[in-house]
Amino acid sequence: MTTTEQSVTEPGRYGPGDMDNLWLHFSRMGSYTQQAPPVIVKGEGAYIWDDRGRKYLDGLAGLFVVQAGHGRRELAQAAAKQAEELAFFPIWSYAHPSAIELSKRLAAAAPGDLNRVFFTTGGGEAVETAWKAAKQYFKLVGKPAKHKVISRAIAYHGTTQGALSITGLPALKQDFEPLVPGAFRAANTNIYRAPYFGDDPKAFGQWAADQIEQAIVFEGPDTVAAVFLEPVQNAGGCFPPPPGYFERVREICDRHDVLLVSDEVICAFGRLGTTFACEKFGYVPDMITCAKGMTSGYSPIGAMIASDRVMEPFLRPGVSFPHGYTFGGHPVSSAVALANLDIFERRASTSTCWRPRARSAAPWRSCPICRSSATSAATASSTGSSWSRTRRPRRPSTTPRASGCCAGSSPGPCSTPGCTAGPTTAATRSSSWPRR
16 A cells, blocks of 8 residues: 555554453454554445555555455445344355345356356355365265375465465465365466576466376375466566466366366456456356455455356255355345446446447446546556457457557457557567566
8 A cells, every 4th residue: 555644633542551451353453452553443435544644555455355346335235224224144044035146147148158146255165165165076076095185386265274385475374283184286377487488478388287286196186186376476576477377277187177266356346347356367267256245345255156167066966065154145245236237337338439249248347447546556567468358259350459458358449538558569569578
């Protein structure tokens, strides 16, 4: 975050003594015995204010969360309306309207045959759910030894025991060992530190994908259940996939009968210009995990979206998935998510650079950058490598594209006023990606 310095006429409302009962996340609590941490009291658009009246640009959108911006009254009203009607009921052998409608909305937006939505309360729980579903799936189809997972070095997938096991950050794991056995790592797509093919993105992408296959073969394909990958790996520096990477990973997973899980807790809901980031990079996973931007942070919710193939054995008579969360698919959170997606759809339909794709059933799939005040600097950093953008073919454009508009995530020319980047820019960038 960056701070806009403003005159402070009075001390903050909270002091060190007010922190005696609050245990902050990922924080060195000893640092707050003499002074309080920043206390955020208000948000509006892309900005937040602390208790001293100082204004900050929320460049991280909370934690890659507040896609629609702070201070959206209609989202607060959606929560209040739902709470008045049905504040809570679990979806354990029951259902409620907002969960039903949200599941339909997400299934319609997901690629391929990903039609079944399992709600959680956040991203880590969604990852945990995906691993458990993969384990049980293979038991149900007669391959009970398939239980292991492959993820990437330095990747972050959550802090619950299973999700932390999948996470590739040793410093986050060491204090909680032993973790869940069966999670193994392969190389990530950090081309800036590539041990091979550092000057050839396509060759590097194939090499990086092949490291996943090597891990599968080394562990034994008959023991590996799933591969967990973020479309753009956040931890370590926002690593986009090289050209052809996910196409190759999809082939590898199919060859060894391994489920591909696209962990889109950060990347989904417009952060890369599409509803689900796997669309941007042209692959269809077997499961998607998502959370954060689904409600723009106004109420907690997450989901694991599974394909018809994964769901099929769970539909057999007498079969149950003995897994769930008390607040998964919470009525208020589901209602807020629906209202949040309405904002995306409404803003997309009036965006000057939006162009719907032929297969799109929901116009809010494309170009959130022009429609959201809180897409933030984090979006720019995660989409900064434009050689990954050029992977999806699009119609030739004779209209220059502006920096910060849809930048090629929508087909056809962009009509954003002030576009100055000529049609050769994308081609130039694709062959001259940045190096450190």
